[in-house]
Amino acid sequence: MKFIDIKRLVLILLAFSAFQLTVFGAAPKTLNVGLARVAITPETPVRLTGYSSRDIPFEGVQHELWAKAMAFGDEKKGYRIIITVDLLGIPHRVTERVRDALAKEIGISAANLSICASHTHSGPQIGNIVSHFNKPLDPDELAEISLFAMGLVPKLKGVALDAIANAAPSLVSHAKGEVNFAVNRRTSINPNGVSDHSLPVMRITDLDGKTKAVMLNYACHAVTLGPKNNVAHGDWVGEAQIQVEENLPEGAMAMVVIGCGADQNSSPRMNTKNPEMDLVYAKDQGKQIADEVNRLLADDDWKGIRQLPEGKMKYLELTFANMPDPKKLAEDAKGAGRTSNYSLLLLGRMARSGDIPEKINYPIQVWDFGKDLVMIFLAGEVVVDYALRLKQELGEDRVWVNAYANDMPCYIPSLRILKEGGYEAESAMIGYEKPSKFTEDVEDKIMNGIYSILPKSSK
Template sequence: MKKPKLIEVGVAKIEITPVRPIRLTGYSDRDFPFSGVHHKLWGKALAFGNSKDGYSLLITLDLLGIPGRITEHVRKELAREMNVRPENITICASHTHSGPQIGSIVSHFHKPLSPDELAEVALYSQGLVPKLKEVSLQAIRTIAPARVSWGQGEVGFAVNRREHIKPNGPVDHAMPLLKITDPDGKIRAVLVSYACHAVTLGPLNNVVHGDWVGEAQLQIEQSLPDGAIAMVSVGCGADQNSNPRMNTKNPEMDLENARIQGKSIAGEVSRLIASSELKSLTEAPKGVLSNVDLEFAGMPDPMKLAEDARGSGRTSNYSNLMLGKMARSEMPEKISYPIQVWNFGKDLAMIFLAGEVVVDYSLRLKKQIGKDRVWINAYANDMPCYIPSLRVLKEGGYEAETAMIGYEKPSKFKEDVEEKIINEVNRLLPQAFR
């Protein structure tokens, strides 16, 4: 039997656990800095390629999201250091709601951040860029010939959380997996993805924690050879919650439920690795990157904002910030939305979408391209806001409209948002995938 072609791959990880007092993000009613560390948080990097043909880097982070400005800083640093092109660098966040605030949704809290707390957010964010640069360079330094393969399993703990609007709403239970081994078959790294919010822990657990994503990484690594690294990204899970989750009567159960959910991911990884279902990849990934303008449907009434700003709580914080932007004529009418596509030759297209993308996007793209040829990641490269589909926009609710408050956006999107994104993805895809 002919052996699969080798691809040059490196992998590394670096700790990004906060060491100073900082508010955890994702829930609006956490009023104080974290009380302890249950999980260490990590940044991990996969590097493909060589100095002659160029490098591609995929970074995963145990954070709620990655602000676009941080992604741009990392890209500039790596372009200067190793001449890595921006389209070949992607950063995927786990969307854990038990990680530090990094500046994406500072108006999301009922209790506004104090000047000292804002300073802590700034310090943490500033420290992230050099760490992501370092883990990327470490991964490049470990590049060696490897066998790369991929396949898909299935895990069932994600549920559509919009049942009050659409009972039995769509889900995507696929769990794609990328396996990297040395030429003799010893596993060096695995990357998996799942379309589900990392919200098993609720706000009553005010501890640093990777949620089900962190548990999955820990348990996968326990099952792999010493030194192997497990990476987890998140798919189009903006309207998907882990189930069970957020036990308000017994918050300690959240920790156990996250462990059980992580075990289900780790178990499916073990099954796939031991199976004959994985397909070999023979080419290192090459990327393309572009931005598409997504327009907002309207602008808020300044007088209504002023009335709300005189109150208290999360919407009051939002209204204050919006009024300041309107007074300076800085209210955005649109966002510039990044879309990235990596192709591993003709065998696999990996799509990276920014922000909190609802499940309709992955289901539509898989139907169009073929579910055995495409892998869709969300929460990648930027954290602008929720990205609803046309269906979700018409249904209304949190993911369509009210979530925009936390992201300091003026309104919901216009109804062409889905078509603009899908059309741009199609434009970026290689001809073989259209």
């Protein structure tokens, strides 16, 4: 009997060793990883953000909206935390308050915390693009938005601390797939517009190889649902999380971060004649993601991650090309709609203090996981050129680029798009209350900034 037990134990150990060698390629190293989630769906209806035509609060909840946290490290080695939120964007003031709260609690540095938004256009307004609406927000709506934003900070702090409390030795690996429903939306300006269909995935397992979480990245706007679906909804991102989790062991978590998808739309999307079809499209797009994740999980082509990420952060000054003319703003403000709201807001700021920014402080962040993976975080709505350039220069399989991270200042165009013009280059600045497009050195500044904080092994 003892002999049988020993033999069985040896077989189990051999099987586990084979799993480790298959997935990680060499003797794996465990990393302490914790996971947690918290619902952030507004408790009272508020105006959903992302579409200027919406003029009333949401009329129902189709999806629960979530904040999810993944924490690496321990008290001795320090913590690195990534939080995903089902929101259009994360304002810098929210990020900074969460950082300050966690710094006091656990001593985390700014470079080791990142908050990434899903960019769903069916989530609540929390202070991003307030001037984007055709109908201005009324006082009661502004109060609800303020209360929601104030309540978000303790929730994000709490979910980070819960992830730390749940941390346990884990195995971490990454792989890359491909999904094709993202399309370049600027083809009317440039018929040769490019897309990025890559789907990098990170997997967290326990020491028995059971999946605890996956985090995936896809470069695409979350705009499958149009404004006629006035319901809280995670869009294709929410559907992807739901369907990936349905395929994972019970209790496992799926997180989605968005790549450089500012000029990429989901296709199909926004059926104006039959808006209920938007929900069908989102489910199908979520299934495409879930099926590709399933395919990867069944494959052996995973690279092990053997070190905790080391974070670095830098702020860059990005300059606007010109300042607005008060007389022109006054004329525009006398009209109606989104442009009128923008002009009135800017004119009021100029009249009170001349407080129109000539530049913004733009955060960039890098997490170095070692020779096999470097993760780059960029704020705002970043166009696909940045990811494609970084992958070309640094290696397709080694670079993972997250946009909509830590702040939501505005669109971040490349030099090519600035020269082409159009929405992402210039007119989108109206919704963000920015004075004009950027100067043409914006891409060089960002790329040089990224290179200045990349690990030597990546350059």
